[in-house]
Amino acid sequence: MSEIRVNNLSNESSTGGPTITGITTFSGTNFFVPPVGDTAQRPENPQKGALRFNTDSKHLEYFRGDTIGWTEVEASNEELGGGTGSNTGFGTRGLFLNGFVPSPGQQNIIDYITISTLGDAQDFGDSTFKAFQDSVCSSRTRSFIMGGSLAAGQTEDISTNVFSSLGNGVKFGELTDKNYGCKGLSDATRGMNAGGEGPSSSAGINLMEYITMASEGAAKDFGDLSGLRIGLYSTMNTTRGFFAGGRTASPGTVALHNNIDYVTIQTTGNATDFGDLYLAASSGGMSGSVCNATRGCIVAGYNYPSNPYPAFDTIQYITTATLGNSQDFGDLVTARTGGALCSSPTRGVTACGSNPSLTNSIECFQLTTLGNAVDFGDVATARRTVAGASNGHGGL
Numbered sequence: 001m002s003e004i005r006v007n008n009l010s011n012e013s014s015t016g017g018p019t020i021t022g023i024t025t026f027s028g029t030n031f032f033v034p035p036v037g038d039t040a041q042r043p044e045n046p047q048k049g050a051l052r053f054n055t056d057s058k059h060l061e062y063f064r065g066d067t068i069g070w071t072e073v074e075a076s077n078e079e080l081g082g083g084t085g086s087n088t089g090f091g092t093r094g095l096f097l098n099g100f101v102p103s104p105g106q107q108n109i110i111d112y113i114t115i116s117t118l119g120d121a122q123d124f125g126d127s128t129f130k131a132f133q134d135s136v137c138s139s140r141t142r143s144f145i146m147g148g149s150l151a152a153g154q155t156e157d158i159s160t161n162v163f164s165s166l167g168n169g170v171k172f173g174e175l176t177d178k179n180y181g182c183k184g185l186s187d188a189t190r191g192m193n194a195g196g197e198g199p200s201s202s203a204g205i206n207l208m209e210y211i212t213m214a215s216e217g218a219a220k221d222f223g224d225l226s227g228l229r230i231g232l233y234s235t236m237n238t239t240r241g242f243f244a245g246g247r248t249a250s251p252g253t254v255a256l257h258n259n260i261d262y263v264t265i266q267t268t269g270n271a272t273d274f275g276d277l278y279l280a281a282s283s284g285g286m287s288g289s290v291c292n293a294t295r296g297c298i299v300a301g302y303n304y305p306s307n308p309y310p311a312f313d314t315i316q317y318i319t320t321a322t323l324g325n326s327q328d329f330g331d332l333v334t335a336r337t338g339g340a341l342c343s344s345p346t347r348g349v350t351a352c353g354s355n356p357s358l359t360n361s362i363e364c365f366q367l368t369t370l371g372n373a374v375d376f377g378d379v380a381t382a383r384r385t386v387a388g389a390s391n392g393h394g395g396l
Contacts, residue, residue, distance in 0.1 A: 071214045091116030092344035092392030099383035100132035111379045115344040120377040127169040128159040132385035135184035137191030139213045143389035147179040154178035163391045183234040185241045187265045187395045195229035204228030204248045223270040231282040235296030236395040237320040247282040254305035256280040275325040284337025288388025290348035311335040311355040330372040340388030358382040
């Protein structure tokens, strides 16, 4: 067998190198360095399978084709833990992001828990902007905050965090317009955002949009809800997404809704009727999703159209593989609006919110059996209209 040892191979102008065919073996025990550059330095005409390290995202990425583009190579590990408090064990990780405190106002706090254990939350880092009434979705590796109400106006920004790495968020892209009071959901690869209100849509929005969670960029149009909605709920399984309840508003009037819309997440198009909530309700800023592969829950909020909105403690559920109306699941320990929601395959969690005073409590309930919630622990800062996300929800 011949052996050739060289340090560099390139063409005359240093714009390319040799093409190696057949089976190539790298036997070194040190490391292999792929091409390195920022997003703007991506090649103009890459071949499928091209591999490089992106210095903006700090991830390896590969090219999947002209209609798909560049995709990050991400490690997947939902069994996280290794901390103290509620994180002394291992399991699905839940995040509670952003929120509102009357003084000083909007927050960019991120707390985290291990959902399979009990105990107080710990500090995770900060998101890229201070806001409340954000929408949220997540893959097995990352969470995404979408939109929200800032100290002045609304935002269209999308911020992302890696579940396995404590630290601050980075910007991912933008929604199609400024929005808050919207709701998100996801399967393993696609995140969705729906409803809400913005600078020119105080009565509500019926738009649904989506992102590809492994590839940074702007959201794209998905289709329309069955009507204008603010403060709706969301839940999902591995193929379907559900948007339920919510309210519409006009001067001096608030109307609550009980309809449940559903979509097939990997397609685009308008929502289809699934059934009705047995208790018409608005989330009041309850953000996130509680679900496993077969059951989705609609948790708390308010069900009387007056201001200030009175919180209630009811948990409703749907069987996501079939059409039909919601049924009673149980009750929270403390009624609340504006809490964070997240789940593992077996447990649902809610944290923070108001009734009408702010709470820092965390509660949990078992998704596999009907029944009431129990105390889980506390977060350090009581706040409302907080977003919740996990790397083990029912859409994955």
